[in-house]
Amino acid sequence: MESNDGIKSNNSSPEESQAIRKKGIAKKIFINYGLLFVMIALFIVFSVMQPRFASLRNILNLLGQGSIIGILALGLTNIVICGEFDMSFASIATISSILSIQFVGVYHLPVLLSYIIILIIGLSIAVMNGINVVYVGMPSFIATLGMMGVLAGVSKWITKGSLLYVQLPKSFELIGRSKIGNIIPSTLVVFLIIAFFVVIFLELTFKGRHFYAVGCNFEAAKRVGISIPKIKFESFIIQGIIASCAGIVIASMFGVGNPEMGDSFLFPAIIATFLGAIFLREGICNVIGTIFAAILFAEIANGLSILGFQLWVKELAQGVILLVSVTLVTILKPGGIPGVKIG
Numbered sequence: 001m002e003s004n005d006g007i008k009s010n011n012s013s014p015e016e017s018q019a020i021r022k023k024g025i026a027k028k029i030f031i032n033y034g035l036l037f038v039m040i041a042l043f044i045v046f047s048v049m050q051p052r053f054a055s056l057r058n059i060l061n062l063l064g065q066g067s068i069i070g071i072l073a074l075g076l077t078n079i080v081i082c083g084e085f086d087m088s089f090a091s092i093a094t095i096s097s098i099l100s101i102q103f104v105g106v107y108h109l110p111v112l113l114s115y116i117i118i119l120i121i122g123l124s125i126a127v128m129n130g131i132n133v134v135y136v137g138m139p140s141f142i143a144t145l146g147m148m149g150v151l152a153g154v155s156k157w158i159t160k161g162s163l164l165y166v167q168l169p170k171s172f173e174l175i176g177r178s179k180i181g182n183i184i185p186s187t188l189v190v191f192l193i194i195a196f197f198v199v200i201f202l203e204l205t206f207k208g209r210h211f212y213a214v215g216c217n218f219e220a221a222k223r224v225g226i227s228i229p230k231i232k233f234e235s236f237i238i239q240g241i242i243a244s245c246a247g248i249v250i251a252s253m254f255g256v257g258n259p260e261m262g263d264s265f266l267f268p269a270i271i272a273t274f275l276g277a278i279f280l281r282e283g284i285c286n287v288i289g290t291i292f293a294a295i296l297f298a299e300i301a302n303g304l305s306i307l308g309f310q311l312w313v314k315e316l317a318q319g320v321i322l323l324v325s326v327t328l329v330t331i332l333k334p335g336g337i338p339g340v341k342i343g
Contacts, residue, residue, distance in 0.1 A: 035279040035289070039296045046303035053306050057183070064185025066298020068093075068246055068253070070291060071191050072265055073272035074198050075242030077290040080273055081202065082235040083215040084133060084140040089243045090269065091151035092122050094262030096247025098155055098164060101257045105166030119244050125151070126240020130233040155259040164257030176252025190249055194242060199287050211235060216284065271318055272297050275325040297321070 047054035072089055079086045096118045103114035125147065132143040158164075178186045202208035213221040214231045222228055250261055275296070276289030300321075304314050 032279065035275065035292055035296060039292065039299060042296070042299055042303065046299070046307070050303075050306050053303060058302070058306070060184060060188065062298045062302035063295065064187045065302065066294055067185070067187040067191035068249055069265055069268045069272055069297060070294035071194055071242060071246040071249065072269035073276070073290045073294050074195060074287065075239040075246070076269055076273045077276065077285050077287055078198065078202060078211065078238050078242075079140075079235050080285045081211050081215045082232050083218065084232055084235065086129065086144045086236070086239055087141060087266075088125070088129060088144040088147040088151060089239055090262035090266035091148045091155070092125050092240060092243035092262075093247035093250060093265065094259065095125075095151050095155050095158075096122055096244045097251035097254075097261060098158055098257040098259065100248050100251045101164055101166060101168065101255075102158065104172050105168050111169065111171050115248055118248055119241060122240045122244025122247070123237065124240075126236045126238075126243075129240070130236035133236065134229045134233045152259070159257050159259045161259065166257075168255055173252055173255065176249050176254070187249055187253060190245070194245060195287070195291055198238075198242075199291075202287050207234075212284070267318055267322075268297055268301075271322045271325065275321060278325055278328045293325075 043054070052058060072093060076086060076089055079089075099121065100114050100118050103109045103117060104111055109117075129144055129147055132138045132147075133140045136143075175186055175190060180186060180189060202211060210221070210226050210231050213224075213226055214228055218228065221231075246265075247262075250265075251257070254261070272290055272293040273285060275293035276287075276291070277285040279286070279289035279292055300317060301314055304317065
């Protein structure tokens with residue numbers, strides 16, 4: 001509404017105010033739940049193009065295949081929430097998978113004991129990352145990139161640069177290759193269990209809220225008495241444990257020690273983490289968003305595969321998804337996510 005001199009009046013009619021309100025609500029729904037809409041749309045498209053895609057067996061298979069990416073992405077999400085970044089998570093998973101196979105297949109240690117040792121090793125690596133970043137003051141990207149190189153070298157030294165094949169007991173396959181009721185992949189169950197505890201911790205506890213506070217508003221968190229170094233150090237500890245769990249699942253699933261296995265999960269897990277930041281919370285990485293993003297990523301990979309697309313199409317799609325998601329995060333959250341900055 002304008003006055004006689006052409007200047008807009010601050011008073012709008014009830015109809016105009018309601019229209020503006022509806023437009024704002026629609027925009028918020030699109031921003032917060034766009035990821036879910038894309039997931040549904042792609043499911044319909046893939047199902048129409050190849051009916052086999054919509055079968056229950058294929059859906060459960062794609063969820064099982066995407067579980068490792070989901071587990072790794074959950075660990076990375078907790079780091080990024082605190083405003084840091086970790087490039088070594090996939091390498092921790094790789095060394096964990098190789099050592100678990102060696103402990104069980106070469107040294108014939110009990111499976112459960114081997115898993116405990118692997119978790120301790122992953123925890124130790126995480127402690128080193130935490131010390132370098134939090135107490136020494138190294139940029140997280142550089143510190144964890146260096147650790148990634150160290151672990152890659154150790155993995156190739158242990159396996160002599162080739163695949164490690166050994167005889168493994170049937171119990172070792174339980175976590176990665178079995179199916180509950182001959183339908184539900186065990187990897188999916190592991191992913192859901194880890195996701196449950198991470199969601200409870202980060203979304204429903206005071207400590208989890210401190211994680212978000214440190215990443216979203218460093219100065220405000222400091223003023224209210226939150227120990228920034230302690231929170232960030234704890235985030236690396238959680239990451240190390242989750243990455244080790246992912247390594248155990250990888251070893252059980254594939255039954256072979258591959259020094260380059262983690263490389264195939266590095267990029268997808270990073271994508272799922274940042275893609276999840278555009279779900280529910282505008283530009284803020286969150287656990288629920290990461291879970292949905294991991295499922296979406298598995299859906300795209302499975303859909304392209306079942307339709308017979310070549311590998312380069314999948315890699316192209318990965319790059320596009322990462323660029324789009326990070327761009328949206330930058331737009332929605334001014335200044336972007338601190339964890340992606342070097343220095």
